[in-house]
Amino acid sequence: MAASSRKIWKSPYDPDSIVGSGHARPPTLKEPNTVMIALRNVEKFFEHGPTKTFVLRRINVDIKEGEFISIMGPSGAGKSTLLHLLGMHDSAWTGEYTFFDQPIHKMNKKDRAELYKKYIGFVFQSYHLLDSLTVYENLDIPLSYRNIKKAERQSIVCDTLDRFNMVGKKDLFPNQLSGGQQQLVAIARAMVASPKLILADEPTGNLHSSQGKEIMELFKRLNEQGTTIIQVTHNEKNAEYSNRVIQIEDGWIAKN
Numbered sequence: 001m002a003a004s005s006r007k008i009w010k011s012p013y014d015p016d017s018i019v020g021s022g023h024a025r026p027p028t029l030k031e032p033n034t035v036m037i038a039l040r041n042v043e044k045f046f047e048h049g050p051t052k053t054f055v056l057r058r059i060n061v062d063i064k065e066g067e068f069i070s071i072m073g074p075s076g077a078g079k080s081t082l083l084h085l086l087g088m089h090d091s092a093w094t095g096e097y098t099f100f101d102q103p104i105h106k107m108n109k110k111d112r113a114e115l116y117k118k119y120i121g122f123v124f125q126s127y128h129l130l131d132s133l134t135v136y137e138n139l140d141i142p143l144s145y146r147n148i149k150k151a152e153r154q155s156i157v158c159d160t161l162d163r164f165n166m167v168g169k170k171d172l173f174p175n176q177l178s179g180g181q182q183q184l185v186a187i188a189r190a191m192v193a194s195p196k197l198i199l200a201d202e203p204t205g206n207l208h209s210s211q212g213k214e215i216m217e218l219f220k221r222l223n224e225q226g227t228t229i230i231q232v233t234h235n236e237k238n239a240e241y242s243n244r245v246i247q248i249e250d251g252w253i254a255k256n
């Protein structure tokens with residue numbers, strides 16, 4: 001995508017949006033005091049023979065709905081591990097994780113996957129686009145988990161492609177895109193179904209700085225509309241968009 005002065009995403013909920021009320025889902029109301037995520041004494045380790053290597057140690061965190069959080073820290077500190085745990089992809093850990101009062105630590109894999117589909121959009125550090133599906137089809141997947149009519153799904157995907165300046169790429173497969181383009185599709189996929197929570201692992205790592213700034217502006221706008229955002233970032237400028245920084249070092253929370 002060429003850097004452009006045009007904004008790459010305008011929410012369908014914006015009053016001046018050309019798609020206006022075409023999308024029937026109401027915006028999430030901001031309830032700043034609702035605890036969305038509570039982690040209690042969460043730990044994760046790997047075992048190599050008799051040796052236990054801890055990757056997360058005694059993690060206690062509360063995250064309220066409507067927050068915009070940056071997770072920062074040195075490489076290997078456990079940032080991606082924590083984000084995947086929050087994203088319910090991982091079950092090999094101990095402690096308690098409560099999501100909107102639901103005990104994730106007691107849930108089976110299937111119920112966790114249902115919650116993930118319902119509430120979470122995830123931008124993977126390595127994108128994880130589905131190679132056998134086109135850009136269009138990749139963007140349609142999160143919508144297919146929602147109870148949305150086909151015509152409306154089409155309109156949301158087309159609108160999203162347009163906002164990301166990727167209409168011309170819609171029939172291409174991920175391996176026909178540059179790394180930066182794949183990252184944009186991964187971001188578009190994470191937000192296309194308007195999830196309550198977006199988890200993003202270094203989401204601008206492969207973008208030009210101007211594109212990275214546009215993505216941060218997009219996250220800011222989504223956050224203002226009530227979306228909770230947790231991003232892993234090395235970039236101080238990106239971190240300035242968040243309202244709180246959680247610093248991780250050697251698996252421990254160093255600053256919260």
Ligand SMILES: Nc1ncnc2c1ncn2[C@@H]1O[C@H](COP(=O)(O)OP(=O)(O)O)[C@@H](O)[C@H]1O
Nearest residue numbers: 046053055073074075076077078079080081082
């Ligand atoms: N399968 C594994 N076995 C042992 N250690 C692992 C495994 N996977 C990840 N780790 C270790 O976990 C630590 C945290 O990794 P990660 O969460 O990816 O760090 P970050 O995202 O902060 O760079 C690293 O030290 C990494 O080597």
Ligand SMILES: [Mg+2]
Nearest residue numbers: 079080081125
């Ligand atoms: Mg990482």
